[in-house]
């Protein structure tokens with residue numbers, strides 16, 4: 001079977017990561033594929049991995065009380081999603097389903113947490129990368145909350 | 154020979170009567186009206202970016218950007234969000250009713266500067282309306298520009314303006330069109346997120362890209378930040394500003410924005426020109 005290393009090296013999330021770490025990452029990575037409409041996970045499920053999207057579009061959904069679920073974000077090729085694997089109790093905070101055929105690399109969170117515990121430099125490097133993703137998403141969420149298109153021009 | 158119904162230079166304070174030809178509902182609170190000047194003066198010339206003062210007799214007058222095709226000079230189109238007295242009165246009007254129009258006023262979008270470069274258009278909500286004439290003109294002169302991208306954000310799928318035209322533009326091979334909404338019900342296959350998220354994918358050559366932005370100020374602020382992050386120079390970012398207006402010809406001072414009068418120095422400005430006052434709450 002072909003190694004996943006070249007795919008990981010090409011993904012923007014791992015841009016300029018020290019080459020020595022890719023071997024460690026490959027040990028926790030698997031290739032996954034979801035058909036359009038397929039559920040990746042549900043809110044409350046065990047968050048045991050995160051995804052690097054290689055192709056297609058994933059919808060992240062939340063259900064307001066007594067209302068239909070709403071899509072609150074979409075994630076496409078080149079992006080990463082899922083950071084609940086980093087924070088106890090390791091549970092998903094939203095549902096995710098494939099809007100189109102999705103090819104992604106899934107990285108096993110438990111496996112990676114173990115490696116980060118053993119090698120804090122790797123841990124720090126990954127946390128920095130995830131932190132920038134989380135801040136960006138938080139910033140986007142704030143903008144969405146501001147209802148910027150409804151505002152007076 | 155047909156006369157010119159553009160009154161901005163000849164009689165800028167006198168509204169010319171226009172007859173409403175069509176009222177079209179675009180979204181819940183947004184509609185377009187197509188009008189035609191009455192009498193001989195049946196041609197109306199404008200450049201994309203310009204606006205008119207539209208008068209509802211007995212109610213009041215408001216500035217509205219022109220949202221139609223600049224090449225179609227025999228009718229005039231405005232796309233309007235109903236928010237208050239005048240715009241609600243406009244919403245109630247029907248085919249055959251009369252309104253007054255003064256204009257066109259204001260500065261155009263920078264087509265000369267854009268020629269030979271990639272163009273990124275970023276619109277938020279009803280901000281797509283003043284940019285639609287730009288799109289018509291860019292497409293009419295397609296060979297003069299590099300890559301053209303239209304990025305559009307709205308609250309939800311029902312609030313997306315000009316749905317059919319967006320679809321048509323999206324189908325073209327020489328145009329990149331991407332839209333996103335703040336949230337959507339299941340079944341929506343497009344993007345969900347903020348419009349700024351669409352920007353990185355649309356820019357391949359920042360040194361040779363010119364951006365045109367229109368939307369609420371807060372949305373334009375976030376957009377400018379992202380464009381700068383992608384390496385676009387302040388002098389290549391253009392935006393359109395709005396302030397209350399009365400005269401529209403630089404006399405009354407109603408539209409003052411720092412040292413600028415939006416009616417005559419704008420509404421289209423380069424970001425370089427307004428960056429010291431843009432986004433300042435006290436101005």
Ligand SMILES: Cc1cc2nc3c(=O)[nH]c(=O)nc-3n(C[C@H](O)[C@H](O)[C@H](O)COP(=O)(O)OP(=O)(O)OC[C@H]3O[C@@H](n4cnc5c(N)ncnc54)[C@H](O)[C@@H]3O)c2cc1C
Pocket residue numbers: 151152153204213215216217218219231232233234235236237238239240241279282283394395396397398420
């Ligand atoms: C150069 C220029 C171009 C413009 N182009 C367009 C256009 O193409 N389409 C369009 O719909 N509007 C456009 N506007 C905005 C439009 O002029 C105002 O919405 C209009 O003047 C409101 O008048 P009104 O009598 O309906 O509301 P008012 O009775 O004056 O206001 C009623 C309420 O609405 C709020 N309000 C006023 N203006 C806005 C606004 N812009 N957005 C949200 N709430 C508002 C007020 O704060 C108030 O609470 C433009 C403005 C300028 C300066």
Ligand code: FES
Pocket residue numbers: 397398399400401402403404405406407408409414415416417
């Ligand atoms: S509206 Fe009177 S100066 Fe601009």
